[in-house]
Amino acid sequence: xxxxxxxxxxxxxxxxxxxxxxxxxxxxxxxxxxxxxxxxxxxxxxxxxxxxxxxxxxxxxxxxxxxxxxxxxxxxxxxxxxxxxxxxxxxxxxxxxxxxxxxxxxxxxxxxxxxxxxxxxxxxxxxxxxxxxxxxxxxxxxxxxxxxxxxxxxxxxxxxxxxxxxxxxxxxxxxxxxxxxxxxxxxxxxxxxxxxxxxxxxxxxxxxxxxxxxxxxxxxxxxxxxxxxxxxxxxxxxxxxxxxxxxxxxxxxxxxxxxxxxxxxxxxxxxxxxxxxxxxxxxxxxxxxxxxxxxxxxxxxxxxxxxxxxxxxxxxxxxxxxxxxxxxxxxxxxxxxxxxxxxxxxxxxxxxxxxxxxxxxxxxxxxxxxxxxxxxxxxxxxxxxxxxxxxxxxxxxxxxxxxxxxxxxxxxxxxxxxxxxxxxxxxxxxxxxxxxxxxxxxxxxxxxxxxxxxxxxxxxxxxxxxxxxxxxxxxxxxxxxxxxxxxxxxxxxxxxxxxxxxxxxx
Numbered sequence: 312x313x314x315x316x317x318x319x320x321x322x323x324x325x326x327x328x329x330x331x332x333x334x335x336x337x338x339x340x341x342x343x344x345x346x347x348x349x350x351x352x353x354x355x356x357x358x359x360x361x362x363x364x365x366x367x368x369x370x371x372x373x374x375x376x377x378x379x380x381x382x383x384x385x386x387x388x389x390x391x392x393x394x395x396x397x398x399x400x401x402x403x404x405x406x407x408x409x410x411x412x413x414x415x416x417x418x419x420x421x422x423x424x425x426x427x428x429x430x431x432x433x434x435x436x437x438x439x440x441x442x443x444x445x446x447x448x449x450x451x452x453x454x455x456x457x458x459x460x461x462x463x464x465x466x467x468x469x470x471x472x473x474x475x476x477x478x479x480x481x482x483x484x485x486x487x488x489x490x491x492x493x494x495x496x497x498x499x500x501x502x503x504x505x506x507x508x509x510x511x512x513x514x515x516x517x518x519x520x521x522x523x524x525x526x527x528x529x530x531x532x533x534x535x536x537x538x539x540x541x542x543x544x545x546x547x548x549x550x551x552x553x554x555x556x557x558x559x560x561x562x563x564x565x566x567x568x569x570x571x572x573x574x575x576x577x578x579x580x581x582x583x584x585x586x587x588x589x590x591x592x593x594x595x596x597x598x599x600x601x602x603x604x605x606x607x608x609x610x611x612x613x614x615x616x617x618x619x620x621x622x623x624x625x626x627x628x629x630x631x632x633x634x635x636x637x638x639x640x641x642x643x644x645x646x647x648x649x650x651x652x653x654x655x656x657x658x659x660x661x662x663x664x665x666x667x668x669x670x671x672x673x674x675x676x677x678x679x680x681x682x683x684x685x686x687x688x689x690x691x692x693x694x695x696x697x698x699x700x701x702x703x704x705x706x707x708x709x710x711x712x713x714x715x716x717x718x719x720x721x722x723x724x725x726x727x728x729x730x731x732x733x734x735x736x737x738x739x740x741x742x743x744x745x746x747x748x749x750x751x752x753x754x755x756x757x758x759x760x761x762x763x764x765x766x767x768x769x770x771x772x773x774x775x776x777x778x779x780x781x782x783x784x785x786x787x788x789x790x791x792x793x794x795x796x797x798x799x800x801x802x803x804x805x806x807x808x809x810x811x812x813x814x815x816x817x
Contacts, residue, residue, distance in 0.1 A: 322505070323502060323506045331498075349457045350457060354459055356400040356476045357459045357474065360396040360400065360476055370382015371465065372463050372471060372472065374408070379406065379408040379463075388413065389406075390414060393406065394416050401478075403417045403451065403456065403479070405417055410435045410473070412427065412430075417451055428452060437460070439473070444459065444462070446458070449477070454480075457478050459477070460473050460475050461475075522540060614764050617757070631747050635747065642737045652722075656726065660719050666708075670712065674702055677701055677702045
């Protein structure tokens with residue numbers, strides 16, 4: 312963007328921002344004043360309506376038979392009084408019983424009076440709960456109004472209803488919108504006029520700068536025959552044109568002197584060029600050797616990385632193998648414990664079998680004795696009932712022992728099966744250990760191969776370093792020739808330095 316356009320944009324932007332700030336302040340101030348006037352009118356209307364009610368309907372406010380009364384007049388559905396007050400003030404008017412509209416000229420969207428609708432929560436809290444007047448913006452049956460809500464109190468001082476007057480916000484919003492639109496239109500016209508004036512002024516002010524821009528572009532291209540036109544003003548732009556003209560003249564004189572010394576500088580430059588060619592060849596060889604050396608180093612780095620990964624995997628596999636060996640040891644201990652349980656169960660079976668034998672023997676003896684005694688005693692054999700009872704007890708013991716023996720035998724069978732399962736798991740764990748050991752061996756072999764490749768790469772690095780050393784010797788000899796040529800060039804450079812010292816470079 313041109314400098315002239317930047318100035319225009321800067322000033323126009325400043326004017327726009329100033330107008331915007333003033334407009335916002337003016338609109339807000341106007342809205343606040345209009346709202347203050349509306350609230351003052353509503354307070355006056357509320358007082359007027361209250362006085363009108365007291366004049367037309369004297370008496371105290373009371374709740375009787377569930378309805379709101381003023382004196383002896385029932386206010387529920389008493390639309391005449393609210394319509395008269397509305398006609399006098401131009402407001403919406405409502406009488407609330409508690410928080411419910413019982414007489415109102417407020418209408419809903421269908422055009423019906425909004426009776427039996429409720430006040431908003433903030434109004435109820437302020438007027439009914441706190442006994443204070445609410446003045447401000449409120450939603451009245453879906454329409455925003457500037458409102459005044461005042462408490463209606465009984466003779467006992469209880470808040471039994473609300474007296475309301477309000478004006479829809481649409482009137483004030485329209486006033487604010489008209490004022491805002493007028494202010495915007497005025498601002499647009501002012502900005503447009505200011506932009507035109509600023510454009511003409513900056514166009515006149517920047518004409519010398521345009522001329523200086525053209526001259527400096529020609530000088531930058533190497534044309535030192537340019538002449539700077541004089542500027543009649545006495546400001547910084549005029550001083551800049553004088554300084555530019557003096558600078559062009561000094562550059563023209565200095566470059567003429569420099570041209571006279573250019574031949575000697577060219578001869579020295581030729582000697583340097585020859586020496587530089589030799590250095591270039593050496594540099595090429597150095598670059599080649601360095602590339603080989605870099606490739607070898609990269610290969611070593613890759614192999615080292617592979618070795619590190621292989622070693623890490625080998626360590627993990629060894630750890631897994633150790634864990635599997637530990638699992639095998641635990642399974643072996645379980646198997647031994649199961650075998651001990653089997654042995655103990657076998658001993659218990661032997662003891663129970665002995666008990667069964669003793670019981671069977673005693674049962675036979677007692678049964679024999681009982682039969683003999685019963686035969687001898689005849690009807691007195693009742694005394695042998697004790698013997699018969701003992702025989703029965705022994706039979707019961709025999710049955711219990713047999714059941715216990717069966718349970719132990721079953722438990723022994725389960726323990727034997729568990730021992731077989733444990734042995735199978737132990738065998739599988741050992742197989743996994745063998746597999747892990749083979750994997751470790753494979754990884755170790757990979758590490759060995761990588762180490763061999765590293766050794767080969769190191770040999771290549773040594774060879775490359777030897778090549779670089781030879782090139783360094785060649786570069787040293789060439790550097791001596793360059794130093795001799797630089798002495799000749801230095802004497803010529805002193806002449807150039809004297810010519811260039813007349814310019815301030817920093």
